[in-house]
Amino acid sequence: MKPRxxxxxxxxxxxxxALAQRFSFLLLVxxxxxxxxxxxxxxxxxxxxxxxVTDAFAPILDAISRPAATAAHVVESVVEVQxxxxxxxxxxxxxxxxxxxxxxxxxLEAENISLxxxxxxxxxxxxxxxxxxxxxxxxxxxxxxLVVTAGRRDGxxxxxxxxxxxxxxxxVVEVGEWSARVLLLTDIxxxxxxxxxxxxxxxxxxxxxxxxxxxxxxxxxxxVQVGERVVTSGHGGQFPPGLPVGVVSSAGExxxxxxxxxxxxxxxxxxxxxxxxxxxxxxxxxxxx
Amino acid sequence: xxxxxxxxLDKTGRNxxxxxxxxxxxxxxxxxxxxxxxxxxxPFLTAIAVYYWAIHRPDLxxxxxxxxxxxxxxxxxxxxxxxxxxVLVLVHWAVSSQRRVLASSTFALMxxxxxxxxxxVACIQWLAFAALQASVLPFRPALFQAxxxxxxxxxxxxxxxxxxxxxxQG
Numbered sequence: 096m097k098p099r100x101x102x103x104x105x106x107x108x109x110x111x112x113a114l115a116q117r118f119s120f121l122l123l124v125x126x127x128x129x130x131x132x133x134x135x136x137x138x139x140x141x142x143x144x145x146x147x148v149t150d151a152f153a154p155i156l157d158a159i160s161r162p163a164a165t166a167a168h169v170v171e172s173v174v175e176v177q178x179x180x181x182x183x184x185x186x187x188x189x190x191x192x193x194x195x196x197x198x199x200x201x202x203l204e205a206e207n208i209s210l211x212x213x214x215x216x217x218x219x220x221x222x223x224x225x226x227x228x229x230x231x232x233x234x235x236x237x238x239x240x241l242v243v244t245a246g247r248r249d250g251x252x253x254x255x256x257x258x259x260x261x262x263x264x265x266x267v268v269e270v271g272e273w274s275a276r277v278l279l280l281t282d283i284x285x286x287x288x289x290x291x292x293x294x295x296x297x298x299x300x301x302x303x304x305x306x307x308x309x310x311x312x313x314x315x316x317x318x319v320q321v322g323e324r325v326v327t328s329g330h331g332g333q334f335p336p337g338l339p340v341g342v343v344s345s346a347g348e349x350x351x352x353x354x355x356x357x358x359x360x361x362x363x364x365x366x367x368x369x370x371x372x373x374x375x376x377x378x379x380x381x382x383x384x
Numbered sequence: 385x386x387x388x389x390x391x392x393l394d395k396t397g398r399n400x401x402x403x404x405x406x407x408x409x410x411x412x413x414x415x416x417x418x419x420x421x422x423x424x425x426x427p428f429l430t431a432i433a434v435y436y437w438a439i440h441r442p443d444l445x446x447x448x449x450x451x452x453x454x455x456x457x458x459x460x461x462x463x464x465x466x467x468x469x470x471v472l473v474l475v476h477w478a479v480s481s482q483r484r485v486l487a488s489s490t491f492a493l494m495x496x497x498x499x500x501x502x503x504x505v506a507c508i509q510w511l512a513f514a515a516l517q518a519s520v521l522p523f524r525p526a527l528f529q530a531x532x533x534x535x536x537x538x539x540x541x542x543x544x545x546x547x548x549x550x551x552x553q554g
Contacts (some may be wrong), residue, residue: 115490116480119447119448120447120476120477121447123447123451123469123473124470124473124474126451126466126469127451127466127467127469127470127473128466128470129466130455130458130465130466130469131465131467131470131512131516133465133466134464134466134468134516135464138444141465143455144459145459145462145465148456148459148460149386149459149462152411152460155411156411156414156415158414159411159412159415160415163415163416163417166414167417167418171418185484194476212540229416230416230417231414231415231460232414232415232416232417233413233414233422233423233426233461233462234413234414234422234424234425234426234427234428234461235423235424235426235461235463235526235530235543236424236425236509236525236526236528236529236530237463237509237513237517237521237526238461238462238463238512239423239424240461240462241416242414242460242462268462269462276462278481279446283459283517283521287523304424304521304522304525305522306420306421358420360417360419360420360421360422360423361418362419363418372484
C-alpha cells in the first residue's frame with residue numbers, strides 16, 4: 096500500500112511541478128511586459144532607478160573599459176606609424192591652410208567686437224565644459240547611448256549637450272551621482288533643433304539608429320546643397336547656438352541626410368556643455384526615453 | 385552528510401558561478417569597441433550564457449535568474465525596461481522545453497539549436513522595440529546581431545565549459 100501511495104504522490108507531484116514551472120514562465124513573461132508598460136507610464140522613476148544601477152556599476156565598467164581602450168590605442172599607433180610620412184605631408188598642407196583661416200578669424204573677431212559695441216548687442220551667455228570619459232557603449236541594434244564618468248556632483252544636468260572634438264555627439268538624458276548617460280545623435284529618440292549654416296533654413300534633426308541622421312520639417316522647396324554645414328540653432332534653450340553637428344551628405348526624394356562630424360563609434364572622451372540662458376533654470380521635461 | 389560552514393560557503397560560492405559569469409558577460413558586452421558599426425551588431429553574450437547554463441545546470445540558472453540578468457542589462461543599456469528580461473526568459477523557456485535533446489547532443493547540434501533560438505530572439509527584440517516605438521524599424525541590424533552572436537558562440541561556450549569544469553565538477 097505504502098509504495099503505491101508514494102508512487103501516486105510522485106505521479107501527482109511531477110505534473111504539479113511542471114505546472115508550477117510553466118506558471119513561473121508565464122509569470123515572468125507577464126512581469127517583463129508589465130515592466131515595459133511601467134517604463135512607458137512612469138519614465139521618471141525608471142530613469143532614477145537606471146541612474147542608480149549605472150552608478151553602482153560605473154566603477155566596474157570604468158575598470159574594464161581601460162584595457163580595451165589601451166589595446167585599441169596600441170593597434171591605432173601601429174597603423175599611425177605606418178602612415179606617418181603621408182600624414183605629416185597632409186598635416187603640413189593643412190597647417191598652412193589653417194594659418195590663413197586663423198588670420199581671417201582674427202580679423203572677423205575684431206570686426207565683430209567693434210560692430211557689437213556699435214549695436215549694444217547683449218553678450219552671448221557664457222558656457223563652460225565638463226570633460227568625461229566614455230566607459231560603456233551598450234551593444235544593441237535599437238539603441239545608441241554612451242555612459243560617461245561624470246555625474247551630478249560634477250555639475251552634469253539633464254539636457255546638456257555633449258560635444259567631442261569637432262562637433263556635437265548627443266545629449267544627456269540621465270544623470271547619476273558620478274555617471275551619466277548620453278543619447279547619441281543617431282538614436283531614434285533624438286530630436287535636435289538645427290539650422291543649415293548657409294541658407295539659415297531651420298529644421299529638426301532626428302536619428303534613425305543608422306550612422307547618419309535625417310532632417311525633418313524642411314519645406315520641400317528649401318534649397319539644400321550636399322556638403323552644407325549643419326549647426327545647432329539654439330532654439331529650445333538647451334543647446335548653445337552654432338555648435339557644429341555635421342554636413343549634408345545627400346538630399347533628394349528620400350529626404351535630407353546628415354553625416355555627423357564626429358565618428359560616434361570612436362568617441363573616448365567628451366565634453367558636456369554647461370550652458371544656461373538667463374532665466375531658464377527649469378529642468379527640461381523628460382521625453383519618451 | 386553534514387557539511388561544515390566552510391564547505392557550505394565554498395559550495396554556495398561555486399553555485400554562484402553561472403550567475404556571476406553571466407553578469408560579467410553583460411558588463412563585458414558594454415565595453416566601447418572603436419570599430420565603426422560595431423555597436424549595432426555587438427553580440428548578445430548573455431543569451432549564450434543563459435542558453436549554456438539552462439542546458440547544463442538548470443538548477444543554478446532558473447528562469448528567475450535569467451529574468452534578473454535581463455533586467456540588469458535593461459537598466460545598464462538604457463533601453464526600454466523589460467525587453468532583455470523577456471528575451472532571456474524566453475531563451476530559457478525554449479531550452480527547457482528541449483533540454484533532454486540538447487543535453488545529450490553533440491556540440492554542432494547545440495550550436496544549431498542556438499542559431500534557431502537567436503533567430504527567435506532577433507524577432508522578439510525587433511517586435512518589442514517596434515511596439516514600444518510605435519513605428520516600423522529596420523530588421524537588418526537585429527539579424528546581423530543574431531548572426532554575429534552565433535559566430536561568437538563557440539568561443540564563449542568554450543570559456544563557459546572551462547568555468548563549468550573548474551568550479552562545478554569535482
